[in-house]
Amino acid sequence: MEYTVQGLAKLAGISARTLRYYDEIGLLKPARINASGYRIYGQKEIERLQQILFYRELGVGLEKISNIVGAPDFSQVKALREHREQLLKKRKQLNVLIANVDKTLAWAEGRISMTDKEKFEGFKQQMLDDNEKKYGQEIRAKYGDEQVNKSYQKLKNMTEEQFAEVEKLGSSVLAALKSALATGDPAGELAQQTADLHRQWLSYYWDSYTKEAHAGVAQMYVDDERFTAYYDRIQPGAAAFLRDAVFIYTGVNK
Amino acid sequence: MEYTVQGLAKLAGISARTLRYYDEIGLLKPARINASGYRIYGQKEIERLQQILFYRELGVGLEKISNIVGAPDFSQVKALREHREQLLKKRKQLNVLIANVDKTLAWAEGRISMTDKEKFEGFKQQMLDDNEKKYGQEIRAKYGDEQVNKSYQKLKNMTEEQFAEVEKLGSSVLAALKSALATGDPAGELAQQTADLHRQWLSYYWDSYTKEAHAGVAQMYVDDERFTAYYDRIQPGAAAFLRDAVFIYTGVNK
DNA sequence: ATACACCTTAACGCTGCGTCAAGGTCAATG
DNA sequence: CATTGACCTTGACGCAGCGTTAAGGTGTAT
Numbered sequence: 001m002e003y004t005v006q007g008l009a010k011l012a013g014i015s016a017r018t019l020r021y022y023d024e025i026g027l028l029k030p031a032r033i034n035a036s037g038y039r040i041y042g043q044k045e046i047e048r049l050q051q052i053l054f055y056r057e058l059g060v061g062l063e064k065i066s067n068i069v070g071a072p073d074f075s076q077v078k079a080l081r082e083h084r085e086q087l088l089k090k091r092k093q094l095n096v097l098i099a100n101v102d103k104t105l106a107w108a109e110g111r112i113s114m115t116d117k118e119k120f121e122g123f124k125q126q127m128l129d130d131n132e133k134k135y136g137q138e139i140r141a142k143y144g145d146e147q148v149n150k151s152y153q154k155l156k157n158m159t160e161e162q163f164a165e166v167e168k169l170g171s172s173v174l175a176a177l178k179s180a181l182a183t184g185d186p187a188g189e190l191a192q193q194t195a196d197l198h199r200q201w202l203s204y205y206w207d208s209y210t211k212e213a214h215a216g217v218a219q220m221y222v223d224d225e226r227f228t229a230y231y232d233r234i235q236p237g238a239a240a241f242l243r244d245a246v247f248i249y250t251g252v253n254k
Numbered sequence: 255m256e257y258t259v260q261g262l263a264k265l266a267g268i269s270a271r272t273l274r275y276y277d278e279i280g281l282l283k284p285a286r287i288n289a290s291g292y293r294i295y296g297q298k299e300i301e302r303l304q305q306i307l308f309y310r311e312l313g314v315g316l317e318k319i320s321n322i323v324g325a326p327d328f329s330q331v332k333a334l335r336e337h338r339e340q341l342l343k344k345r346k347q348l349n350v351l352i353a354n355v356d357k358t359l360a361w362a363e364g365r366i367s368m369t370d371k372e373k374f375e376g377f378k379q380q381m382l383d384d385n386e387k388k389y390g391q392e393i394r395a396k397y398g399d400e401q402v403n404k405s406y407q408k409l410k411n412m413t414e415e416q417f418a419e420v421e422k423l424g425s426s427v428l429a430a431l432k433s434a435l436a437t438g439d440p441a442g443e444l445a446q447q448t449a450d451l452h453r454q455w456l457s458y459y460w461d462s463y464t465k466e467a468h469a470g471v472a473q474m475y476v477d478d479e480r481f482t483a484y485y486d487r488i489q490p491g492a493a494a495f496l497r498d499a500v501f502i503y504t505g506v507n508k
Numbered sequence: 509a510t511a512c513a514c515c516t517t518a519a520c521g522c523t524g525c526g527t528c529a530a531g532g533t534c535a536a537t538g
Numbered sequence: 539c540a541t542t543g544a545c546c547t548t549g550a551c552g553c554a555g556c557g558t559t560a561a562g563g564t565g566t567a568t
Contacts, residue, residue, distance in 0.1 A: 013378030084355045101338045124267030
């Protein structure tokens with residue numbers, strides 16, 4: 001198929017002026033000029049224009065594009081794979097921006113707090129990849145992705161009052177655990193009260209509470225040394241004691 | 255928190271020059287100027303800048319932004335909801351672009367064919383909404399979404415040779431059906447051969463063949479008047495006959 | 509007191525087109 | 539066959555949104 005300027009322009013969703021400009025700067029020359037001086041574009045030009053638009057969409061300057069697609073060793077397939085990768089990156093960034101809007105909305109309605117830094121998340125390009133690579137992996141691998149990640153987010157978004165209340169609840173869990181430990185009975189009333197406090201505390205972090213998840217976290221307190229260390233400060237074996245109490249409390253036994 | 259130009263610039267991921275320019279054109283004035291003439295930005299300015307960047311990301315001109323966020327009845331929450339919607343639209347467009355890359359890759363490797371128009375899908379903004387609204391609904395509602403839609407896609411992407419072969423298979427189905435109809439026996443050999451040809455024909459459209467899906471389509475030939483009309487051209491009751499034959503062929507009976 | 513990282517205003521330059529202006533081409537129409 | 543209307547051409551100016559350079563003041567740590 002052959003196209004005049006406006007034909008190709010309409011096809012590609014750009015202006016005729018843009019095509020003339022691309023001709024002028026040598027980025028995209030028509031296949032030929034007809035007897036009346038009209039620009040006529042053919043199949044090759046269509047493919048080249050597609051490449052140009054992909055690069056443009058990704059924010060590459062026209063001169064750089066010219067160098068890239070004009071290079072003698074330019075590979076369309078290779079370029080397309082590159083485009084794919086870059087577009088996926090862009091989509092990721094868009095998702096961050098959307099999350100930002102949601103968060104800002106929640107903040108504007110007073111439901112959560114928000115740092116200045118968070119208010120600009122998603123606007124800056126790049127850099128996030130590195131963070132993702134550096135930290136993302138180990139942290140998520142250990143914690144089990146989704147749930148823990150979400151908890152952390154929710155924690156970051158609390159208002160100060162909420163945060164204070166959580167802190168209070170957290171320390172009362174520790175206090176109750178201390179008393180319960182003295183009895184030595186994870187099924188006893190004190191231990192069960194501790195488990196209940198622990199449930200309340202967790203509910204601040206989670207959207208939905210389930211017995212299974214609660215028991216899962218209790219088990220993690222024993223499996224993950226960071227948590228174990230935290231609870232065992234009170235007394236060695238405290239983490240295991242809390243886990244036993246929660247298992248009994250929830251009725252879940254793994 | 256208070257920020258100098260560079261402080262805010264780093265926070266927001268923009269340049270100090272940009273902030274000075276925004277001051278110059280009255281888009282974002284600092285909260286105050288200190289004794290040495292430094293620009294100092296406060297909390298309000300941060301929120302305003304966030305709004306500005308959202309609009310900018312969506313391609314709105316600076317002057318228009320100025321009018322919007324400077325309007326006396328400007329509502330942050332309302333704006334955020336708008337942003338959300340626009341960003342979702344943008345993400346949709348990005349998805350189209352990514353699909354385009356994938357398709358172009360398949361095309362470049364000779365696996366499918368591709369029209370010129372398809373090569374520019376996703377570059378043009380807008381308009382797709384209307385198409386979606388106008389056609390999408392009725393068509394999908396009737397046909398059962400996914401499967402039919404996918405089939406259509408696959409059909410569009412075939413090379414010419416493939417297409418020719420499919421056409422040939424399709425007409426041989428009709429021919430076989432005609433002969434089979436003469437026997438009047440959907441369980442007979444001719445009818446079963448027809449069902450087998452029909453299976454082969456379907457396999458060109460589907461990624462994975464299952465007896466159930468095959469039988470489902472056969473039933474649709476009776477239920478949907480467009481298909482019924484198509485087959486009944488041969489002879490009234492042809493669609494029902496084909497369905498019966500396919501039911502026997504697949505061993506599925508609904 | 510000097511070095512260094514900030515800040516200021518002022519000015520010019522660049523990209524990627526949009527937007528006239530002034531004119532030729534082409535097919536259908538009265 | 540002349541006119542109309544939708545195309546095409548080159549040429550030129552204009553504009554947004556900054557980047558960049560220049561020439562200089564500020565703040566504080568050594």
